Amino acid sequence: MAFVHGKGTFISLDAKDLSAFTDSSELNRSADSHDVTTYGKNAHVYQGGLKDGKASMSGTYDNTAVTGPRAVIMPLLGTVVPLIRQTEGTGSGKPQDAVDVLVTGYVETNPVADMVKWSCEMVLSDDVDTAAQA
Amino acid sequence: MDLGSIMDELATRLDTIAGLRVYNHPPDSVSVPAAIVTYPGTLQFDKTYQRGMDQLDPSVVALVGKVTTKSARDTMAAYCRGSGASSFKEVLEAGTYTSCDTVRVVSVDFDMVTMSGVEYLAATFALDITGQGD
Numbered sequence: 001m002a003f004v005h006g007k008g009t010f011i012s013l014d015a016k017d018l019s020a021f022t023d024s025s026e027l028n029r030s031a032d033s034h035d036v037t038t039y040g041k042n043a044h045v046y047q048g049g050l051k052d053g054k055a056s057m058s059g060t061y062d063n064t065a066v067t068g069p070r071a072v073i074m075p076l077l078g079t080v081v082p083l084i085r086q087t088e089g090t091g092s093g094k095p096q097d098a099v100d101v102l103v104t105g106y107v108e109t110n111p112v113a114d115m116v117k118w119s120c121e122m123v124l125s126d127d128v129d130t131a132a133q134a
Numbered sequence: 135m136d137l138g139s140i141m142d143e144l145a146t147r148l149d150t151i152a153g154l155r156v157y158n159h160p161p162d163s164v165s166v167p168a169a170i171v172t173y174p175g176t177l178q179f180d181k182t183y184q185r186g187m188d189q190l191d192p193s194v195v196a197l198v199g200k201v202t203t204k205s206a207r208d209t210m211a212a213y214c215r216g217s218g219a220s221s222f223k224e225v226l227e228a229g230t231y232t233s234c235d236t237v238r239v240v241s242v243d244f245d246m247v248t249m250s251g252v253e254y255l256a257a258t259f260a261l262d263i264t265g266q267g268d
Contacts, residue, residue, distance in 0.1 A: 007180040020186025020267070059182050060264075062235075089184075115236070115264060 008089030011057055013103070013120070014081035016072040018057065021118075025057035027085055027097055029128065053128070055083055055101055058119035061108060069106075069118045076103040080125050092133055099128040135188050135265040139233035141171045144194065144261075147229040151213075151220050164249060167209055169222070170195045174263075185267030191240075194222060194259040201246050201255040210255055214242055222259050234265035 010019050032049030062068040083101040088094045105121035145158035148169045155168045164170065174190040181187040196213050199206035212220040219225075223239040231237060240260045247256040 007183060007185075009183045011183065019184035020182055022186070023182045025183075060187055113240075 004088050010084070010086040010090050012084045013057075013072060013101075013122075014076055016067060018059075018069060018072060021062045021069045022057050022059035024059065025055070025085060027053065027055045027099075027128075029053040029124070051127070053099075053124035055085075055099075055122040055124060056120065058117065061116035061118045069120070070108070073103065073106045073118075073120050077106060079103060083122060086133065090133065094133050095130070096133045097128050097130055100125040135190070135234050135263075135268065137174070137177065137190070140190070140231075140263060140265075141173075141192065143229070143231050143233050144171045144192070144226060144237070145169075147226050148194065148222065151222075151225055154213075154220075164197055166254060167196070167198045167213075169213075170197070179267065181264070182267075187264060188267045189262070189264045192261050192263065194226070194261065195247075196222065196257045196259065197247060197249075197254045199255065201253050206255045210244075210257055214257060226259075226261070234263050236262075236264045238262045 009025065010017070011022055011025050012018060029051065030053055031051045034047045034049050035044055036047045037045045059069065061070065065071060080100050080102050083099055085097045086094060101122035102125050103120065103122050107119045109117045141158050145156045148154060149156045153167060155165050157164070157168065157170045160170055160172055172193045172195055174192040177188065177190040179188050181189050196210065198209040212218065213222050215221040217224045226237055226239055229237065238261065240262050242260070243258045245256045245258065246253050
């Protein structure tokens with residue numbers, strides 16, 4: 001086992017590689033919980049429900065006309081498209097999360113003394129395919 | 135980004151300022167008024183995933199006449215203006231670069247530099263440069 005650096009992370013949205021414009025990304029997975037506690041119990045009892053999740057990514061704005069974050073993400077707002085994230089980078093046998101996502105937000109932030117930044121928010125739609133890369 | 139190419143391009147831009155002697159690296163001796171493109175304090179790799187972006191902070195040192203002369207003050211004032219034909223900030227930021235994506239003159243610090251026994255009025259322009267990783 002070894003620690004893994006984040007610099008090699010690969011991420012794409014709708015089959016468009018956004019890695020070179022991205023410096024942070026998250027894939028949050030969760031599940032509903034249903035309280036099925038009955039009389040006589042001293043503690044809550046839960047049962048699992050539907051899985052859910054959110055994803056986000058952010059980075060430095062790039063005005064590349066076709067493949068930059070603005071060009072790729074803005075047209076996808078409100079649509080469900082595939083997201084692929086390879087936590088350890090690209091390579092056979094390395095982990096991969098592939099899931100359809102609804103693109104719910106795209107933000108551009110312009111600080112006066114720094115680079116233009118962007119961020120994207122998504123919600124997961126359906127199951128996450130965690131099969132390792134072929 | 136190639137450091138040498140960046141220093142060359144910065145020097146080429148500064149060379150458009152009338153009467154200024156420009157050095158694309160620290161020289162053995164200097165004839166004033168002069169601009170010396172110096173090495174960055176830090177070159178930061180992996181500002182985005184997959185070698186997408188690097189960042190560095192080279193400096194340009196301006197040397198004018200003896201610190202006690204009014205002409206040195208006036209010459210330096212022109213170099214330090216926010217705009218104008220002799221403004222380092224305007225000249226450097228208005229350039230079109232092939233070795234990097236963005237050039238910003240962040241700040242300028244003033245000092246006295248002794249060369250060959252003469253105290254020159256000096257100003258160090260701090261730059262912030264970003265470009266594609268390679």
